[in-house]
Every structure is written in C-alpha cells, then in structure tokens.
Amino acid sequence: MSKKLISSGSDFEKLAGYSRAVVEHGLVHVSGTTGFNYDAMTIDADLIDQTHQIFKNIEAALKQAGAGLDDVVRVHYLITDASYFEQVAPIFGQYFVNARPAATAMVVGLIDPRMKIEIEVTARLPNLN
Template sequence: MSVARQRISSGSSFEELAGYSRAIVDGDWVFVSGTTGFDYKAGTISPDVVEQTHQCFRNIEWALGQAKAGLKDMVRIQIHLTDAADFKAIAPVVGQYCREARPANTTVVAQLIDPRMKIEIEVTARRDMSGPPDRPGRNR
C-alpha cells in the first residue's frame, strides 16, 4: 500500500522564503530539515548555545509529533555548530534527547546563515508502525 508524502510546516519565514518544509513524511520515514534554536511562536532566539540546543529539540520534537513519531524514532542526527568549543556544553544536552534512540550522529563545525544561530540540527526518523491498528501513531 502506498502512503502519500506529507509536508509539515512550522510557519517559519525561512521555510516560505526558501521553499522547503520543516519535515517530510515518506512512508515510515520522517526527514526533519535543519532546525535551529529559534522559538517560532515568540519569533526569538536565545544567545546561549545550550538554550538554542534545547529549543532545536523542542522544534524537532514538535515536527516529529506532527508526523506521528517521536525522538525515540530517530535513526540519524546531524549537528552543525558554529564554534567547536561549544561541543563540550551541548554534548550532554544532545545526550539527554538522544539517549533512548541512540541515533547515528555526525557533528560538524560550519558557518550558519544567521549570525545569531549557533547550532542547527537535522534528524531522520523511522516511525514504528508495528502493533495493533489502534496503537497511537499508527496510521495504516
């Protein structure tokens, strides 16, 4: 049975400007775009890299939830930091959110589009669609 592709948008001005989606659901796979520490509801970003990391995961968790998935479903995470010295501060935060899933991880140092951004995280998840049809998250 073929499952239609679903686009998930957070309403971010970046998504509209560059013509992309916060996440794409394709069958059991969920691809979450690079997500920064912007609080999209408030339209703000903290200057603190640790708080930006927490906000990245809140944004990612929201997108995964829209896809009927969760952080436990992550299989791959790619982290982009603007300063390698920040790794020591953000590693325990990443561990907090990734401990259950233990996804494959790549972390690189790169310049980001907006100088206020200190971290950007991209996630791939695979939804667990096993179990009874009335199981939360099951949509087949």
C-alpha cells in the same frame, strides 16, 4: 504512501521553498533546525538555551508526523565553534538516551550569526515494522 509536508508556521519556509519536515516511505526527514522560538520568532543568545529550543522544535515536527525523539535513527549536529561540542554533547545524550541514533557533528558557518547550532534528524515512523 504519499508524501506529507509539515510546517512550523514560519514564513521563511514558504520564502525559501522548504518544509520543516517531510514524511515519506515510513521516514520523517526533519530539516536543519535552529534555536528560534517560532511563536515569538526570537532566538536566545545562549548556546544551551538554543540547543534545548532546537529539541522542542524537532519534537513538535516529529509529533505532527506521528513519531518522537525515540524514533530518530540519524542526526547531524552543525555547530559554529568546535569548543561548543563539549557543552552540548551531554544535552544530546539527554534527549537521545533511548534512540542512540547514528550521528555526525560538523563545524560550519550558519546563515544567521545569532545561530550557534543547527540539528537535522531522520526518524522512522514507529508503527512500521
């Protein structure tokens, strides 16, 4: 199986030399994804809105790969303030109600101060046994 690269269309991917997602050996590796709306290249200041936008962005990448949120097996949550976790944890549960992936949450500094959260996932292609 050859490697497949998936792009969101962001110019930053080319500049920084990465892909939104990479599909290889039956797995979909989705890069750390922030709350940017890639169509408008804007980011909402609200943590909750950023989190929902992240899941839209991740779903779009997974769909291009032939997978969905229910196929996610691993997730890393990167938040810029520990107090945010209580606010966003129920949102994680909403999107991963079926997948229930292995998860890690970390408090980190992100590149752009407007970013409050970043999420990275790994999914398994559903057509593989």
